[in-house]
Amino acid sequence: MASRAGIVRWIFSRNRSAVAGARGMSTSWWRGVEPAAKDPILGVTEAFLADPSPSKVNVGVGAYRDDDGKPVVLECVREAERRVAGNLNMEYLPMGGSIRMIEETLKLAYGENSELIKDKRIAAVQALSGTGACRLFADFQKRFLPDSQIYIPVPTWANHHNIWRDAHVPQRTFHYYHPESRGLDFAGLMDDVKNAPNGSFFLLHACAHNPTGVDPSEEQWREISYQFKVKDHFAFFDMAYQGFASGDPERDAKAIRIFLEDGHLIGCAQSYAKNMGLYGQRVGCLSVLCEDEMQAVAVKSQLQQIARPMYSNPPVHGALIVSIILSDPDLKNLWLKEVKGMADRIIGMRTALRENLETLGSSLSWEHITNQIGMFCYSGMTPEQVDRLRNEFHIYMTRNGRISMAGVTTGNVGYLANAIHEVTKSS
Amino acid sequence: MASAMLSLGLSSPVALLDNPKRLGVGKSVGDLFVKGKMYGRVRMAIAVNVSRFEGVTMAPPDPILGVSEAFKADTNDLKLNLGVGAYRTEDLQPYVLNVVKKAEKLMLEKGENKEYLPIEGLAAFNKVTTELLLGADNVAIQEGRVATVQGLSGTGSLRLAAAFIQRYFPEAKALISSPTWGNHKNIFNDARVPWSEYRYYDPRTVGLDFDGMIADIKAAPDGSFVLLHGCAHNPTGIDPTPEQWENIADVIQEKNHIPFFDVAYQGFASGSLDEDASSVRMFVARGMELLVAQSYSKNLGLYAERIGAINVVCSSPDAASRVKSQLKRLARPMYSNPPIHGARIVANVVGDPTLFNEWKEEMELMAGRIKNVRQKLFDNLSEKDKSGKDWSFILKQIGMFSFTGLNKAQSDNMTNKWHIYMTKDGRISLAGLSLSKCEYLADAIIDSFHNVS
Numbered sequence A: 001m002a003s004r005a006g007i008v009r010w011i012f013s014r015n016r017s018a019v020a021g022a023r024g025m026s027t028s029w030w031r032g033v034e035p036a037a038k039d040p041i042l043g044v045t046e047a048f049l050a051d052p053s054p055s056k057v058n059v060g061v062g063a064y065r066d067d068d069g070k071p072v073v074l075e076c077v078r079e080a081e082r083r084v085a086g087n088l089n090m091e092y093l094p095m096g097g098s099i100r101m102i103e104e105t106l107k108l109a110y111g112e113n114s115e116l117i118k119d120k121r122i123a124a125v126q127a128l129s130g131t132g133a134c135r136l137f138a139d140f141q142k143r144f145l146p147d148s149q150i151y152i153p154v155p156t157w158a159n160h161h162n163i164w165r166d167a168h169v170p171q172r173t174f175h176y177y178h179p180e181s182r183g184l185d186f187a188g189l190m191d192d193v194k195n196a197p198n199g200s201f202f203l204l205h206a207c208a209h210n211p212t213g214v215d216p217s218e219e220q221w222r223e224i225s226y227q228f229k230v231k232d233h234f235a236f237f238d239m240a241y242q243g244f245a246s247g248d249p250e251r252d253a254k255a256i257r258i259f260l261e262d263g264h265l266i267g268c269a270q271s272y273a274k275n276m277g278l279y280g281q282r283v284g285c286l287s288v289l290c291e292d293e294m295q296a297v298a299v300k301s302q303l304q305q306i307a308r309p310m311y312s313n314p315p316v317h318g319a320l321i322v323s324i325i326l327s328d329p330d331l332k333n334l335w336l337k338e339v340k341g342m343a344d345r346i347i348g349m350r351t352a353l354r355e356n357l358e359t360l361g362s363s364l365s366w367e368h369i370t371n372q373i374g375m376f377c378y379s380g381m382t383p384e385q386v387d388r389l390r391n392e393f394h395i396y397m398t399r400n401g402r403i404s405m406a407g408v409t410t411g412n413v414g415y416l417a418n419a420i421h422e423v424t425k426s427s
Numbered sequence B: 001m002a003s004a005m006l007s008l009g010l011s012s013p014v015a016l017l018d019n020p021k022r023l024g025v026g027k028s029v030g031d032l033f034v035k036g037k038m039y040g041r042v043r044m045a046i047a048v049n050v051s052r053f054e055g056v057t058m059a060p061p062d063p064i065l066g067v068s069e070a071f072k073a074d075t076n077d078l079k080l081n082l083g084v085g086a087y088r089t090e091d092l093q094p095y096v097l098n099v100v101k102k103a104e105k106l107m108l109e110k111g112e113n114k115e116y117l118p119i120e121g122l123a124a125f126n127k128v129t130t131e132l133l134l135g136a137d138n139v140a141i142q143e144g145r146v147a148t149v150q151g152l153s154g155t156g157s158l159r160l161a162a163a164f165i166q167r168y169f170p171e172a173k174a175l176i177s178s179p180t181w182g183n184h185k186n187i188f189n190d191a192r193v194p195w196s197e198y199r200y201y202d203p204r205t206v207g208l209d210f211d212g213m214i215a216d217i218k219a220a221p222d223g224s225f226v227l228l229h230g231c232a233h234n235p236t237g238i239d240p241t242p243e244q245w246e247n248i249a250d251v252i253q254e255k256n257h258i259p260f261f262d263v264a265y266q267g268f269a270s271g272s273l274d275e276d277a278s279s280v281r282m283f284v285a286r287g288m289e290l291l292v293a294q295s296y297s298k299n300l301g302l303y304a305e306r307i308g309a310i311n312v313v314c315s316s317p318d319a320a321s322r323v324k325s326q327l328k329r330l331a332r333p334m335y336s337n338p339p340i341h342g343a344r345i346v347a348n349v350v351g352d353p354t355l356f357n358e359w360k361e362e363m364e365l366m367a368g369r370i371k372n373v374r375q376k377l378f379d380n381l382s383e384k385d386k387s388g389k390d391w392s393f394i395l396k397q398i399g400m401f402s403f404t405g406l407n408k409a410q411s412d413n414m415t416n417k418w419h420i421y422m423t424k425d426g427r428i429s430l431a432g433l434s435l436s437k438c439e440y441l442a443d444a445i446i447d448s449f450h451n452v453s
Helices: A004-014 A042-049 A075-084 A099-110 A129-144 A156-168 A186-195 A218-231 A254-261 A295-310 A317-327 A331-357 A367-371 A383-393 A413-423 B002-007 B014-017 B065-072 B098-110 B122-135 B154-169 B184-190 B210-219 B241-256 B276-286 B318-335 B341-351 B353-384 B408-418 B435-451
Strands: A122-127 A150-154 A171-175 A202-204 A236-240 A268-273 A285-289 A377-378 A402-403 B146-151 B174-178 B196-197 B226-228 B260-264 B290-295 B306-315 B401-403 B427-429
Touching: A075 A317, A075 A331, A099 A122, A099 A254, A099 A268, A099 A317, A122 A129, A122 A218, A122 A295, A129 A156, A129 A236, A129 A268, A129 A285, A129 A295, A129 B318, A150 A285, A150 B401, A156 A171, A156 B241, A156 B318, A171 A186, A186 A218, A218 A254, A236 A254, A236 B146, A285 A295, A295 B065, A295 B154, A295 B184, A317 B341, A331 A367, A331 A413, A367 A377, A383 A413, A402 B210, B098 B341, B098 B353, B122 B146, B122 B290, B122 B306, B122 B341, B146 B154, B146 B318, B154 B260, B154 B290, B154 B306, B154 B318, B174 B184, B174 B210, B184 B196, B210 B241, B241 B260, B241 B276, B260 B276, B306 B318, B341 B353, B353 B435, B408 B435
Parallel strands: A150 A171, A150 A202, A202 A236, A236 A268, B174 B196, B174 B226, B226 B260, B260 B290
Antiparallel strands: A122 A285, A268 A285, A377 A402, B146 B306, B290 B306, B401 B427
């Protein structure tokens, strides 16, 4: 990039007749600013919206849709909003966010009767959904352990790379997805865990791995946890789909509970974007387990210190909704039912898609569609096949072949299966 | 030492086994009982990790937000919170604007969904916020030269801009006023943008050190980013006059600096949304490229919703489009996309002519109440203070805050003796003052000023 002095000289040479010092309108400070590449995930929806075809299907972004392909606002959320509307106070939340929301959120992750919560050993702050929670942790990691790195699974949600990069934490990867079986590369994963230097930081998806939908089994989680103990590794869990994977939040937190049993002091990012449908409200939580209350207080204060120059304090509206739902037993039960409903619909669509493909006579194996869990299916399709789906069939998904099952409906599953069969039958 | 640890019920047995020093001098591991279990030299099957974050110390309380927390803890009846800049009614209650209630009711009835906003935020919000700032007929808007991205109130918008500056102008410095809102420094620090200060507040006149300001802006390296408060300077309440703004613009153009406005109080300074934007508009009218961070925390009372915007006025639509794309790229790994609720409220209020007019009226009432309170405080001070000190700076200052000229010790006296909470730089928030408390405050200020050094 040209030096500032160079730019200034160039400007003056072009605008000799201009008033001394005034910058010409034809030149700009922002000459060196290139257009950013479109976000691979959010860019898909933009393209979908721009497509005029009546048969278009969006299985790109991970936002839940009902069987009519419509966005859903949960009943429990609507009710909570009605109650919130009476709220006459929009004052700033404390820097760490809504205490009530945090309390309820920790119970979800760590258990209703968690000793850790009772002993106040968890440093927790409200965060801007899962992204914000991960970013706060990444910045915190950089600030207090500046020489540490983060091991990230291959593949992972694309934004994980952006987050740790912008936090200036060097990244390494570990094996995760096994393309041949469309399942978990457990041997590769364990090798990487063993070969990493002791005390390494690992990013783990607690359930419903994004983008593959491939989760370790309970047994495998136990082995991973054990090996983490041997190696003294730090586990950071990104839990964006609790409740969404199996339909049961307790079951979906199993990996975390295993690590807790083994005494790990983990970090955890939680999000209510999907499981409560609060996407645009940006509600989540970052928690870091500490040795004792004093340490938890110190860590929390430092997390707040990082949040202050980023956004001062987190938005209140979504936090109120979460608090109201989780602290009212009836609303909480309603929520649990609704989450199960969403998970069940997705599981149903997985079955339907697989059956459709098998009925069409595809010679490929589509077992992975029902083996995988959560919102996404890693179809195994190539970028070229994905492009064909888009160009010929107006079906939109990310180029890694990830299908958002939440976008599949009884109305479009046949069309989708047909299109997938078309583009894959020669392979 | 060991008993202190036991009483807190903490410290892992493994940690103690591995780090005998932590037991304190003379203690043996075999003596320990932790939570009823005996830990000898045998490693427990269930071991607890030592935290990675051992070395994390307690962060200092935030100088501004910490004040409210201290206020809450005070049980004295006479206590007064003049700390954080949040508007209060005459009864010292928080105030939710009527237009906001109406907008929320409308939103509840519409029952819109909660889908993710695009990274740049709600389109309807972005449109109205730029028009509010620059005027709907502004040539920069008509020519498509303004990149606008919804941000997390003023803080978040400033941070996006600072991150953008660091990425594209890594050699550039930011110039900030002395004093300025405390969080400005944190924002530039965390964004790794070096900064230095330009003189602003003159304690002798309790006014603007205009010559110092101009000299320091001139002395800075060409191409610095000059952070300016669009109106109602925080913390001093001292704004340049229109002529002074012209001079500031002249110097900035001479030095090829880039103006970076923080507009957190549009409407709150004079009561007029247009008048309060006049400094920004004047710079834009000169054809300058500039950055402007906006906040709706105060003027729409949407503090906790975190709604604002970063605007970059560019010399061409192409530049604006590129800049916008890069701002998005910075936002994505921070929070992915901004919160919807506040954006919808603003879009509904500002975008609806009836609600917009109602808002302007409420804005005038709020700004009016603060002007009345300023007047009363001035009257009380002038009347009670027999020293002949000139308190008229209180009337000359504008916006939510007044810089009293009290130093740290005097500010501490305000709190310790009079239970009046303010920030240590001598700033009081008039938004937290009622007419009925002006006398008490005047007494406190006079006492602190004359009897404490």
